[in-house]
Amino acid sequence: MADANFAPMLAGAHRARAFGATLSGWGLALPATILMLAMILIPTLVAMLLAVTDYQLGARSIQYIGLGNFAELLNDRVFWRAFNNTLIYTLMTVPTAVLLGLGVALLIEADAFGRGFFRTVYFLPVTALLVAMATVWEFILHSDLGLVNQLLARVFGISGPDWLSDPNHVLSSLAFIFVWQQTGYNMILFLAGLKAIPSDLYSAAKVDGADRAIDRFLMVTWPALGPTMLFVVLITTLYSFRVFDTVAALTQGGPANASNVLLYNIYREGFVYFRTGFASAMTMIFLALILLVALIQIHSFERKEKRS
Amino acid sequence: MASLDIVSLSKTLGTHAILKSVSLNVPDGAFMTLVGPSGCGKSTLLKIISGLELQDDGDVRIDGMSVSHLHPKLRDIAMVFQSYALYPHMTVYENIAVPLVLRRLALMARMPLLGKLMPGTAAVRQKIDSDVRTTADMLELTQLLTRKPVQLSGGQRQRVALGRAMVRDPKIFLMDEPLSNLDAKLRVHMRAEIARLHKRLGATFVYVTHDQIEAMTMSTHVAVMMEGEILQVDSPQRIYAEPADIRVAEFIGSPKINVLPGRVREDGALAVPGFTIAGRTQLPTGSQASVGFRPEHITLAQKGVAAPSATIINLEHTGPEVFVHASLEGLGAPLTFKLEPHQAMHLASGDQVGLGLSLGHAHLFDAQGKRAPFMQPVSEVVAGEVRYG
Numbered sequence: 001m002a003d004a005n006f007a008p009m010l011a012g013a014h015r016a017r018a019f020g021a022t023l024s025g026w027g028l029a030l031p032a033t034i035l036m037l038a039m040i041l042i043p044t045l046v047a048m049l050l051a052v053t054d055y056q057l058g059a060r061s062i063q064y065i066g067l068g069n070f071a072e073l074l075n076d077r078v079f080w081r082a083f084n085n086t087l088i089y090t091l092m093t094v095p096t097a098v099l100l101g102l103g104v105a106l107l108i109e110a111d112a113f114g115r116g117f118f119r120t121v122y123f124l125p126v127t128a129l130l131v132a133m134a135t136v137w138e139f140i141l142h143s144d145l146g147l148v149n150q151l152l153a154r155v156f157g158i159s160g161p162d163w164l165s166d167p168n169h170v171l172s173s174l175a176f177i178f179v180w181q182q183t184g185y186n187m188i189l190f191l192a193g194l195k196a197i198p199s200d201l202y203s204a205a206k207v208d209g210a211d212r213a214i215d216r217f218l219m220v221t222w223p224a225l226g227p228t229m230l231f232v233v234l235i236t237t238l239y240s241f242r243v244f245d246t247v248a249a250l251t252q253g254g255p256a257n258a259s260n261v262l263l264y265n266i267y268r269e270g271f272v273y274f275r276t277g278f279a280s281a282m283t284m285i286f287l288a289l290i291l292l293v294a295l296i297q298i299h300s301f302e303r304k305e306k307r308s
Numbered sequence: 309m310a311s312l313d314i315v316s317l318s319k320t321l322g323t324h325a326i327l328k329s330v331s332l333n334v335p336d337g338a339f340m341t342l343v344g345p346s347g348c349g350k351s352t353l354l355k356i357i358s359g360l361e362l363q364d365d366g367d368v369r370i371d372g373m374s375v376s377h378l379h380p381k382l383r384d385i386a387m388v389f390q391s392y393a394l395y396p397h398m399t400v401y402e403n404i405a406v407p408l409v410l411r412r413l414a415l416m417a418r419m420p421l422l423g424k425l426m427p428g429t430a431a432v433r434q435k436i437d438s439d440v441r442t443t444a445d446m447l448e449l450t451q452l453l454t455r456k457p458v459q460l461s462g463g464q465r466q467r468v469a470l471g472r473a474m475v476r477d478p479k480i481f482l483m484d485e486p487l488s489n490l491d492a493k494l495r496v497h498m499r500a501e502i503a504r505l506h507k508r509l510g511a512t513f514v515y516v517t518h519d520q521i522e523a524m525t526m527s528t529h530v531a532v533m534m535e536g537e538i539l540q541v542d543s544p545q546r547i548y549a550e551p552a553d554i555r556v557a558e559f560i561g562s563p564k565i566n567v568l569p570g571r572v573r574e575d576g577a578l579a580v581p582g583f584t585i586a587g588r589t590q591l592p593t594g595s596q597a598s599v600g601f602r603p604e605h606i607t608l609a610q611k612g613v614a615a616p617s618a619t620i621i622n623l624e625h626t627g628p629e630v631f632v633h634a635s636l637e638g639l640g641a642p643l644t645f646k647l648e649p650h651q652a653m654h655l656a657s658g659d660q661v662g663l664g665l666s667l668g669h670a671h672l673f674d675a676q677g678k679r680a681p682f683m684q685p686v687s688e689v690v691a692g693e694v695r696y697g
């Protein structure tokens with residue numbers, strides 16, 4: 001009898017405790033949640049609302065125009081130029097920065113000699129502020145006085161192009177600067193991934209007959225780096241999509257939009273021409289694009305995980 | 309089938325001499341167990357034998373031929389690691405197949421699509437398949453071939469690691485603490501399984517462990533290693549019964565052997581704290597020596613017989629036997645000895661008991677810790693020869 005009365009009481013106590021745990025859980029998550037709401041979700045929501053209006057910064061009136069902004073975008077040649085440039089830029093930078101980062105990490109990991117030195121050298125660009133470094137790059141890439149063209153002229157006798165003003169080269173030049181910085185970052189991520197591979201696996205591979213480095217790379221390193229690779233590709237793609245500072249500092253999208261990219265275009269429409277509604281619509285497209293990239297990559301990774 | 313000779317191997321890392329001129333002969337088909345405390349250089353020795361690390365000096369010979377200059381792949385040695393070192397992204401089948409694929413197929417032929425186009429690949433693949441299945445069958449892994457290592461229990465992973473070692477029929481197996489990640493019960497099971505495997509394959513095994521039960525139960529030979537040196541190589545029985553060095557005597561056997569420090573008297577007898585052992589020794593008069601008694605060689609003295617007396621500190625009942633820890637006057641460390649439960653029934657801590665020392669089983673060590681013989685076979689002069697001073 002006593003037991004029977006006791007049971008519900010016990011359950012009640014359990015429930016109370018569970019409730020307490022839930023409450024404190026929410027309590028702990030609250031500050032971060034508020035920050036996220038304030039800094040990310042609410043601005044995104046505001047941009048979403050603005051995207052369907054004709055709002056201009058400082059204007060007194062605001063009018064709902066439905067998908068008008070998006071319709072205009074479809075026929076906006078500058079937008080499409082920026083869109084294409086962003087894609088081309090990403091296609092140039094991502095494979096290069098990822099493979100270079102991996103290569104450097106492998107070289108550093110392979111030989112203890114000078115490890116600390118090279119790690120620092122390759123990581124330095126990551127710590128440099130790109131806007132500040134832009135001046136240096138401007139000098140290096142200058143058409144007559146620049147280091148690159150001087151070198152080309154003196155060593156090979158070639159007169160190099162004007163890297164930042166020639167529409168055929170400006171995007172590659174910006175891509176090069178991005179790779180210069182991103183490689184070090186990727187290298188650090190890959191180094192961490194490599195560190196996590198148990199050295200016994202390499203020993204086992206050697207005894208099993210993997211006498212060449214390429215065999216061991218294919219059998220041990222490459223499969224083990226899978227998750228790191230996903231993260232590196234994802235982050236490099238996102239950073240590449242978000243390119244802005246070099247464009248703003250070095251080319252302002254020029255010449256003739258040859259280096260105009262999505263984010264810079266948004267900035268120009270929104271803060272130079274004050275077309276807030278229109279810029280918001282572009283932001284929506286930009287966000288959707290980034291989301292798409294992330295989803296595709298995560299999805300393809302999960303499928304690979306399942307298959308293997 | 310091969311014999312393995314290790315000839316004065318030395319290895320120094322930084323300023324630390326890890327192996328100090330280690331020599332070891334492993335006869336064809338032997339099960340050689342290397343035991344020793346952590347950090348004594350067992351793994352380093354195995355890595356040098358397999359070719360994963362290079363020695364500074366000395367030679368490794370298989371069937372009398374030096375292999376020191378050969379890559380691990382060409383030494384025909386298989387190795388099993390403590391961590392199993394299974395390739396995590398491969399199935400059990402693929403893991404076992406790796407050594408065959410790497411040996412029998414060129415890089416091109418291993419590629420998923422390209423490989424199919426290479427002539428002869430299909431036939432090789434077929435042979436590999438049948439070899440993998442035979443091995444899996446032997447280790448009862450057939451049901452698990454499509455699983456990944458993460459989906460296996462510790463014992464199953466261990467068997468896969470064994471399979472990967474066995475599949476190419478190597479001359480020599482090296483195993484570095486292969487059972488230390490398993491729970492006690494599974495360890496006993498795998499112990500028997502590995503011993504059986506050794507008999508069945510007839511190959512030469514070098515097995516590293518710091519579990520002396522493993523060493524004693526599985527091996528044909530035991531080598532005790534300490535601080536980069538091999539102190540003794542012998543059969544498990546002799547390692548236990550006739551330790552060549554006091555460090556061997558102290559390392560092998562659990563609970564530890566009881567060591568009494570002593571001094572050699574003019575008449576050749578040995579004075580230890582509290583009494584004298586009259587068996588004559590060959591050691592120089594006045595020199596330091598020590599005598600060891602294993603726990604099972606000390607018991608309670610018979611009633612009425614004069615005997616060294618000790619105070620019981622505590623009793624450990626393990627079930628089939630009782631370990632008694634007792635302090636002997638003049639001796640720093642307590643003595644441990646083993647009684648049957650009925651002998652210990654009326655004992656309690658604090659009791660004074662007389663010790664019956666089985667002198668026939670005493671181990672004498674000289675000042676350097678090397679085994680020294682008693683002049684007369686002491687077994688003939690039991691108990692009465694102990695004089696108390």
Ligand SMILES: Nc1ncnc2c1ncn2[C@@H]1O[C@H](COP(=O)(O)OP(=O)(O)OP(=O)(O)O)[C@@H](O)[C@H]1O
Pocket residue numbers: 321322324326344345346347348349350351352353518
């Ligand atoms: N890379 C290294 N650099 C310097 N010393 C090392 C290195 N690797 C191992 N050692 C030292 O070499 C000694 C022998 O190591 P080893 O791994 O062979 O010991 P072990 O007998 O296998 O020990 P355990 O039973 O713990 O596995 C240890 O003292 C260790 O500190």
Ligand SMILES: [Mg+2]
Pocket residue numbers: 350351352484
């Ligand atoms: Mg070890």
